[in-house]
Amino acid sequence: MAIDTDTARRxxxxxxxxxxxxxxxxxxxxxxxxxxxxxxxxxxxxxxxEPMTSVTPMNLKRRxxxxxxxxxxxxxxxxxxxxxxxxxxxxxxxx
Amino acid sequence: MTMALNTLTIxxxxxxxxxxxxxxxxxxxxxxxxxxxxxALNAVVTVTADxxxxxxDAADARIADGSAxxxxxxxxxxxxxxxxxxxxxxxxxKILDGFTPRYESTVTSKLWNAGAVMxxxxxxxxxxxxxxxxxxxxxxxVSPWRAEGSDAKLTAGGSSGGSAAAVAADLxxxxxxxxxxxxxxxxxxxxxxxxxxxxxxxxSRWGVIAYASSLDQAGPMTKTVRDAAIMLGAMAGxxxxxxxxxxxxxxxxxxxxxxxxxxxxxxxxxxxxxxGLSDAIAKQWDDGAAMLRDAGAExxxxxxxxxxxxxxxxYVIAPAEASSNLSRYDGVRYGxxxxxxxxxxxxxxxxxxxxxxxxxxxxxxxxxxxxxxSAGFYDAYYRKAQxxxxxxxxxxxxxxxxxxxxxxxxxxxxxxxxxxxxxxxNPVEMYLNDVFTVTLNLAGLPGISVPSGLSAxxxxxxxxxxxxxxxxxxxxxxxxxxxxxxxFSAKADRWW
Numbered sequence: 001m002a003i004d005t006d007t008a009r010r011x012x013x014x015x016x017x018x019x020x021x022x023x024x025x026x027x028x029x030x031x032x033x034x035x036x037x038x039x040x041x042x043x044x045x046x047x048x049x050e051p052m053t054s055v056t057p058m059n060l061k062r063r064x065x066x067x068x069x070x071x072x073x074x075x076x077x078x079x080x081x082x083x084x085x086x087x088x089x090x091x092x093x094x095x
Numbered sequence: 096m097t098m099a100l101n102t103l104t105i106x107x108x109x110x111x112x113x114x115x116x117x118x119x120x121x122x123x124x125x126x127x128x129x130x131x132x133x134x135a136l137n138a139v140v141t142v143t144a145d146x147x148x149x150x151x152d153a154a155d156a157r158i159a160d161g162s163a164x165x166x167x168x169x170x171x172x173x174x175x176x177x178x179x180x181x182x183x184x185x186x187x188x189k190i191l192d193g194f195t196p197r198y199e200s201t202v203t204s205k206l207w208n209a210g211a212v213m214x215x216x217x218x219x220x221x222x223x224x225x226x227x228x229x230x231x232x233x234x235x236x237v238s239p240w241r242a243e244g245s246d247a248k249l250t251a252g253g254s255s256g257g258s259a260a261a262v263a264a265d266l267x268x269x270x271x272x273x274x275x276x277x278x279x280x281x282x283x284x285x286x287x288x289x290x291x292x293x294x295x296x297x298x299s300r301w302g303v304i305a306y307a308s309s310l311d312q313a314g315p316m317t318k319t320v321r322d323a324a325i326m327l328g329a330m331a332g333x334x335x336x337x338x339x340x341x342x343x344x345x346x347x348x349x350x351x352x353x354x355x356x357x358x359x360x361x362x363x364x365x366x367x368x369x370x371g372l373s374d375a376i377a378k379q380w381d382d383g384a385a386m387l388r389d390a391g392a393e394x395x396x397x398x399x400x401x402x403x404x405x406x407x408x409x410y411v412i413a414p415a416e417a418s419s420n421l422s423r424y425d426g427v428r429y430g431x432x433x434x435x436x437x438x439x440x441x442x443x444x445x446x447x448x449x450x451x452x453x454x455x456x457x458x459x460x461x462x463x464x465x466x467x468x469s470a471g472f473y474d475a476y477y478r479k480a481q482x483x484x485x486x487x488x489x490x491x492x493x494x495x496x497x498x499x500x501x502x503x504x505x506x507x508x509x510x511x512x513x514x515x516x517x518x519x520x521n522p523v524e525m526y527l528n529d530v531f532t533v534t535l536n537l538a539g540l541p542g543i544s545v546p547s548g549l550s551a552x553x554x555x556x557x558x559x560x561x562x563x564x565x566x567x568x569x570x571x572x573x574x575x576x577x578x579x580x581x582x583f584s585a586k587a588d589r590w591w
Binding site: 003007008011012013014015016017018019027030031033034035037038039040041042044046049050051052053055056058060061063072075076078079080081082088090091092093 | 193194195196197198294295296309310335338339341342401403404406407408410411418422425426427428429430431432435439440441442443444445446447449450453458459461462463464465466467469476478479480481482483484485486488521522523526539564
């Protein structure tokens with residue numbers, strides 16, 4: 001399936017990546033080429049085949065529901081581009 | 096003439112440390128000196144010289160008081176994908192510009208606890224996405240290898256190209272790598288070094304910056320198979336912080352290296368004999384099979400019928416997981432944030448930050464992932480790929496159930512290509528580099544690349560062995576037998 005420029009624009013927005021209008025035709029071609037490659041998968045009959053969702057068959061371990069870590073506000077904010085008064089600062093989200 | 100200490104293997108360095116013939120400080124200084132003279136390779140992107148010498152002194156103290164481990168005092172390089180506390184760790188991406196973790200990845204923490212010495216961070220493709228270490232915010236890594244009679248710059252492979260170049264150029268005794276679709280084994284093959292990707296779950300992924308979580312696995316990159324066995328022993332083990340890490344004992348991998356492979360059954364998968372496979376690679380492969388046969392193994396033809404679907408499956412699943420994993424880079428918690436205009440809202444911040452911070456290939460994969468996971472396409476692409484992934488794993492399960500112990504294949508379709516060639520390829524052409532390596536990532540299996548010979552123009556070629564889950568010891572032993580028979584000893588002539 002080919003991706004047109006409208007779809008490319010929508011995908012870029014879904015991925016939250018700003019793509020200029022001039023770049024969209026080339027992007028749609030690149031994405032279409034990879035999708036055409038993926039199309040080979042439709043040749044295979046996978047009826048009744050379970051999707052692989054666990055790489056090594058194992059049960060996830062359980063642990064006691066207790067706090068094991070925390071009180072690291074300084075560590076967590078240390079790498080933020082903009083942190084103020086113990087919070088991450090971002091542009092205004094609600095009017 | 097005495098041997099330069101940075102050229103030692105881990106095993107030889109260990110012997111000299113134990114006999115007190117050398118100190119870790121001397122070894123470490125030799126590596127730091129080699130790194131200082133290696134800027135033309137662009138393999139080491141952050142040097143932690145003070146930290147290294149402090150760690151070396153601590154290791155020497157440990158050796159003196161008799162509490163040394165197998166890796167104590169061994170200077171290592173660390174792929175930039177591993178978080179190291181207090182050291183810039185940014186997955187070769189602008190979006191993690193200046194990111195300095197306040198925590199340590201489990202794998203590196205195990206290595207330091209064993210007494211290994213941290214020399215610095217190594218170059219790679221951004222977030223592990225690439226096959227040439229050209230998609231890096233630090234600029235490309237240049238292979239220490241050159242074709243005979245040429246001074247053209249070659250790729251060291253990718254994504255762990257900095258690790259491969261650093262080991263090949265003797266800037267460190269060993270290095271960590273990660274392998275999502277071949278990122279340890281392909282660079283190892285291109286540089287005449289050994290690269291081991293363990294079974295999925297053998298090494299903790301905690302603190303390793305994620306690309307595709309169901310495929311990523313850390314492993315050692317070394318000069319010899321024995322070194323890979325020693326280093327894996329220090330990296331592996333269960334970790335409560337990674338729910339997919341296996342809670343099983345870590346065997347003594349080095350003890351498995353008897354070199355005796357009599358009676359082992361080695362499979363040669365007919366689907367890997369691609370149309371247009373180069374004569375040089377085909378000959379390496381045949382020679383490798385003959386070496387294993389001469390060593391007493393039984394070599395049998397096998398079939399892995401879904402092989403041709405591995406790459407398209409990978410290029411659905413890996414971008415899908417990447418788009419999810421990389422959604423955390425939003426300019427809020429760490430790294431780069433775009434300069435915003437008056438009136439820009441939070442979506443503008445996300446979109447501008449990610450457009451500036453991610454390189455072209457990462458953007459492409461994140462968008463592909465968003466597409467294959469989007470409403471209406473999820474079943475057609477992602478679900479379908481997960482089903483095919485089951486079939487690919489079953490191919491291997493059948494072969495192993497028939498008594499095959501390991502599978503021998505070429506590691507790469509060609510020797511190292513020219514730096515810059517990847518930019519000329521379309522994405523699909525570039526992805527074909529992973530054609531022999533990617534299958535076992537999908538199946539979660541261990542694999543190792545062993546240098547086997549030189550191409551006509553003097554470039555290293557590697558063979559890959561694929562093993563059974565959790566049987567890295569047996570796999571390493573087969574690799575050890577192959578290494579002994581191939582007797583690869585070529586080194587890159589120093590030009591840098």
